[in-house]
Amino acid sequence: MEKPQSFTFSVYTENNLGLLNRISQIFLKRHINVESINASESEIENVHRLTIVVEITEAQAIKVAKQIDKQIEVIKAFYHREDETIYRETALYKMPINCLYDGGRVQELISDTYASIVNVSKDYFVIEKTGKKAETTRLYNELRPFGLMQFLRSGRISVTKEVMDISSELTKLVS
Structure with missing residues (x-):
């Protein structure tokens, strides 16, 4: 059986009213406790980033990321293990x-x-x-x-250790 570990979700979104509530409902429906949450502007104009920390299995992290991605205002959701972030x-x-x-x-x-x-x-x-x-x-x-x-x-703030060209990837999705 897979052991729960700490995962950090980076969710890039439009800044719309009620989105945070809908995203938190995804965790609530799965009985996942949110350890930390932070919302801020991102490196792309008019795109915001939610950083959410939870303790779950990787299988759950995959499902949650897919579910978050389905929200209309979400541009892209990523998840990372603790050792993959600063x-x-x-x-x-x-x-x-x-x-x-x-x-x-x-x-x-x-x-x-x-x-x-x-x-x-x-x-x-x-x-x-x-x-x-x-x-x-x-x-x-x-x-x-x-x-x-x-x-x-405060809530956690983080960047990935791996070079990710998030800006160009997200810019393509926003355009």
Whole structure:
């Protein structure tokens, strides 16, 4: 039996109302939990890209990609195994200001993890960390004992390791 693994779907679309809902329904009908989702402009004018991360088998990934491709506004859907992509997430950590001056341990964590302070106020400061999910989770776990006030992690952004001439392929489909 095939073992589930992490797959990243790159879905190139027109930017139409309701499309994200219809795509999420494809995963819902198959009882697939979406781990992460990100929507943004793509490298092609008027074409948007959804990046969706799920844990499924490759057989399921093939079926889901075909089903997504059937949506009218979808130009093309691709899926990739984790080892086929370069990916990152960004996390924000809101901390009480007193942590900044409490023995230097939080400052040490920030430096050791290549994070940075992006905002400081009289009551709190905000740390930003970009990396893989394991890296942002590790910093989360290390900051919690210091009174973490808020935490937010973005959806995955990724590009393929393999050279894919997506722009020219999609331009042909859009034309």
